Structures are given as C-alpha cells and as structure tokens.
Amino acid sequence: MDFAFSEEQEMLRSTVRTFVDRNYPESKVRELMAGETGNDPALWRQMAGQLGLQGLAISEKHGGSGFGFQEIAIVMEELGRALVPSPFLASIVQAGTYLMHCGDDAAQADYLPGIADGTTIATLAIAEESGQWDLGEISLTAGHGPGGPRLSGAKLFVVDGGTADLVLVAAREPAGGGLSVYAVERGIPGLSMQPLQTMDQTRKLAHLRFDAAPARLVGQRGTAAQALEMAMYSGAVALAMEAVGGAQRALEMAVDYAKIRHQFGRPIGSFQAIKHKCADMLVEVEAARSAAYYGVWCASERNDELPLLASLAKSVCADAYFQVAGENIQVHGGIGYTWEHPAHLYFKRAKSTQILLGDSAYHRDRLATMAGIA
C-alpha cells in the first residue's frame, strides 16, 4: 500500500524515523510539552547539522540542499507520527515557503541561511482577532514614516510565536493597496510576545502585539498575496501530512493494544465491534493518505490543482486524524482516558490540526466554491 516515493525519498524517511525514534521518545515529547518553548535547541541544531532537514527545500545558494516540497512533506509525516514538538511547521514550511516565493533577494540572503542551518527560528503571522486564516481577513496595517515601516496591531494564534527569532507579519496596505509582509525581529521595542497555554501542549502558540514596532518590508509593497497563498497552501498540505503520520501511529497503537488486551478470555481484537472499528480507522487513514500524497504532488509541481488540494487534503486529513485519534482512546478503554497514556496527546494534536490554518468548515466552503457548488 504505497505511492511511488523514490528510493532516495524512502531513505530520507527512514533516516528521519531513526533520528526521531532515538531522540524523541514519549518521555522527551512530554518534557518538551511541559516546557515553555516546545523545542529542544540541541536536537534542533542536530536536525539541521547532521540531517540537514531544515534546509531540504532551501536553495544551495542560501545554505540549503535544493530539494523540494516532497522531502519537506516526508519530514512532516514523520514528525507528526511521533508528535515531535519543534518549529518545523512554522519556520521551515510557513516562513520558509513565503521567503522562497517572495522574490526579495536581499531578504532571502539575510534570512534563509539562518533558517536552513537552524540558528534562526522564524514564523508567519496571519490570523487576527477574528481567529481566521483567510487572507481576506487580514487588517493589520503598517505605518510608513521617515524611519521606515512600523507595525501596530495584533496577530493571534501564531505558531511558535513565543520563541521565534523572526516574525513575518502579513499586513494590509491602506486604501486597497493589497497585502505586504513585514519582518519583525525578536526583542525589538514595540513587539510583545504573549505565549499561550494550549490544550495541545505539543504545539506552542502565542499572541503577538505590535505597538509601532519597527519592521522591514519583505517582498514588494502590496504584492505579497501570491507568495502568502503559496505559504498557506504548503502549510495546509504539510499539516495534512503531519495528520497522516499521527493518524497512522494512533491506528497502530489501537491495533497493537487490541491484539494483547484480553477480556472474556479472548483478545479484544477478535471481537467484531473492535475489529470493524479498527478496519474503519484504516479506511480513514488510507483515504487521508491518498489525499495528502496527491496534495504533496500538486504542491511540489505548484500546479493548478494546488489550491483545491490544499483545502481538500487539509480538511480530509485533519478530520480523519481526529476520528482515528478519538477511536484510539475508545479501543484503549479506561487506560486511554488517562493523562499517563499517550492517546490523549494524539487526540489533542488532531484537534489543533483541525483548527490551525482554517478549520474544516472553512476549507469545505472553499472547496464548494472551487467545485462550482453555487
């Protein structure tokens, strides 16, 4: 049951899995989720230095290895499988994709090498008070004075926004001037980062407030929409892959447990109530995997189907993940409801995956429009 990822790509997958298995056991995940940053800086550096994961899709000119989105997607699937808390989604997928598509040579030269070698953690701030990731909802504006642009306003639910060294802020130019992106660096006056306590503790979010914070334009004024869309689509497909990895793991946990847990003198997996539940979980996972892998292909080709696949893969995979993670708790019974058991970590991650970058109702509405349901 596989798609044709190349042999080299499968080698990358097994390298990542070995690294993750060795370095991010459940105890490590729990240690990081209890902490504030949700990242282990030493492992993050190792990921960059030894494996070169952060630079996979970044060009060689900017310190990366010049592969593409397919490789990034494989990494996301593996990180999702083990619930690895790390800024990979924020820094590599979201901020990285925007930077690679923004057409701003100077900003690329300044920021991408640090992102590629893991010394800079970046993020992309989209959502505001409305709690939506639709680019049309962006209302934060930049003031333009003699000292350069200054940002005022707020960005909410920013992934790794409490620890990022570099925040790329999506803003709207006044008077119908379109969208721009401004870079704000950690520690500058006028930027306050408010880390949040999250239900899914494996993914850290923050609210950011800007009070005339000095910022640097990244890309051209008013023309950031296209690169922002690419970042959103890539983010959606990457989250879909993360969901597939997590859902697959939750399925395996349920099946393994159903084989060893005995009640009424038999393994519970011999009862059809459990058997059929597990079979349905597999159907969900395989449907999700099919959508996600096709989405990855569209994203790597940047083809016409990408906007559609981003919404489709994101909603289908996040919903499948949520379903499977919930059933995993059910198959485990009482033990699955405890804090000690990892089932709830997957359930909570599945929920945050559904919410982030637009929930399933939002993406289904986009799908409806693209499918001509009007």
Next chain:
Amino acid sequence: MGGAAPVDLELTPEERAFRDEVREWLAEHLAGEFAEHLGIGAPGSDEGWDIRLRWDKELSGGGWLGLTWPRELGGRGLTPREEAIFVIEHSRARAPYIATEQGLTLLGPTLLAFGTEEQKRRFIPPILAIEELWGQGFSEPGAGSDLASVSTRAERDGDGWVINGQKIWTSLGDQAQWLYVLCRTAPDPALRHRGLTMFIIDARQPGIEIRPIRNMVGRSEFCEVFFTGARTTDNLMLGELNGGWRVAMGALSFERGLTLLGHQISYEREIQAAIELARERGKVSDPVVRSRLADAWAAIQVMRFMNLRSLSSLFRSADPGSITSVTKVFASRHHQRLTELHAELAGPWLDIVGADYALRPVQSSFLTSRSETIYGGTAEIQHNIIAERVLGLPK
C-alpha cells in the same frame, strides 16, 4: 533525491499515442444507438442489455477486449497501464457499461490464473468474441457471507461429475451459456473450505433450472440456479480437486481491480448532476446543502486519489494489493451517501416513477447503491478481511 512524483501518472509518448488511438476509436464508434444511450448500464445491471451486448461486440471487433491477455488466446498482450488508460477513456467517453462483465473481468482472469491450457484455448476466445456468456455460482441460500459452508454437491460418476444443489444471486444467470460453480467434493462438512472444488458447467442442460429473482430496483438481474443431477466432465474442473476455495478467492479479488476506477468516473458525473439539481431547485446556497455537496464531492475526489494509488501499485507489482478492499469500503459507503443526498434534492418528485416502474437515473442509483455494500463480499466481510489480513487482528 526529488523529482519522482508520488503518483506515477506521466504517460510515455507510446502511452499517449495509445490513449489517442483509444479516444479516436471511441469517438468514431460511439455513434448511432450507442451515442443515444451514453452512460447506460451499471455493474450487475441488465439495463439496456441488448445495446450493451452489441457494444461489447463492437469492442471485440475493434480488439479492445482482453487487453492484457496473451496474444495467442486472442488478447492484446498489453501492459496494465495501457489497460488502465483504456478503462479511464472508456468511462470518460460514457460508453455503455460492459455487458459481459462476468466473462471479461471475473471468469476470464480466473481461467488465465487457474485454468489448464486446454480450458484456456477452449473458453478464452469465445469470451473475447462475445459468443459465450458466463454466470457465477458461488452463494447459496445457506451460504452467503459464510461462503465456505456451500452444500451443493459434486459426486464422481464414471469419468464425470453429478451436481445437486442450489445457487443464488447469479448475476444475469439467465443469459449464461456456462456457469462456474463452487461445489462440495469432500463429503465431510467439517473440512469446510478444504472440501470445495470449482467446476465449469454447461448451463443449457436438463439438470439445470434457472429462475430470475426480481430485485428492489424492479429488475430481474440475478437468478437462482437449481442443479438436479446436472453433469459435467473431469476436464472442466477449474483448479485442483478440493482446491476450489483458492480459485473462488482469486475470482473475487479480480472483481476489485480496475472496476472501481470505472465506478469513480460515473460517480463524478452523479455529483455534477446532484449539484445541477440543487441549483435548479434553488437549494445550492443553503449552507447545509452546500456543505453536504462539498463533502460528497470531496469524497469522490478522494476515491480518485485512492484509485490512482491502486493503479500505481498495480503498475509496479501487477497486484493492486489490499488497498482495493479499503477503497471498496470507502467507495460504497460514500456512494450511498451521495445517492441519498441526490435523492433528497429531488424532493417529492423522487417518489414518482414511470410506467412499469421505469426509473430515472437519480432513482435507480439511489436504489442500486444499496447493493454496493453487499455484492462481492458485504461491507462487514470486507471489514473482517481488512482487520484480519491487513491489520493482523485475531480471528
């Protein structure tokens, strides 16, 4: 490292030429009565039977049947990729649904896998020429999902076999010249599936009575078959003595190969019809309807991606693998949801049928889709297969 697409869809220049050849041929031959009956027929259905049978003959004349079958038996010896290209183009062009599915997609591949050279030479050419039609004798009144409990007996009598018993749900059995029948050859019923043998049996003989059964669509598409001292010969045993279970399982797995691909393409047309109907009836902007249509539409897209994955593994290993059981469960479930939504959108007109219970497409899909979680192994049996064979859960 990069470059390879996760879906291996790029056609080679030769494949593109083949696709163009298929397209041209279909465009030229889907004329006259075939053009008037585009999209007619469905799996196991006798709708438009005569037209569809003539279409099968048209395909036969053009050399479009048995594409992957050996050339020496009248096939084309092409690759599974080329066959998939043909199936896709055939469905896209809305050509009539193959009438002789039993011979072409079930018995034919089974014969090629398990038959003797003599059997292949005797039976494959008339299947390709649409000269002999086939019916399947697997299920019995007392052996549905529990197929291993079949009780139709075959007993040796001289150099032949005598068959007594009853089969049921034989699709289009009244059209069949030949039956392939799963029989009990070892008297001890405790042997279960180890005591079964597959026989090819002439359907046109005094010991066989075939009675049509009317289904809930109002059509007589499947039959019950009564064997009372019917006879067949030793050389018509398909596979080994007491090795019939393997043959039957092989036949059922062929049913799930490329067929799902054709279904998905017809579902794509159904969702478009449902969207159109919602639009006509002013319901398309109702947020609930819109959301359900989007869900149904998305599910059919997912079917497409699942089928592409099946094809991709089929192309690499000549075996669609267990993904097809999973796809079948997904496809039948979501197709039922789609037909229910489509039916709901039709409003009270759904309930009004034509003379002699004539049904419009929305009505017949609505009713037919109930069979999709039953035939070829019920959804529950599919769940058992997935749980036991794919996930390794205990029996």
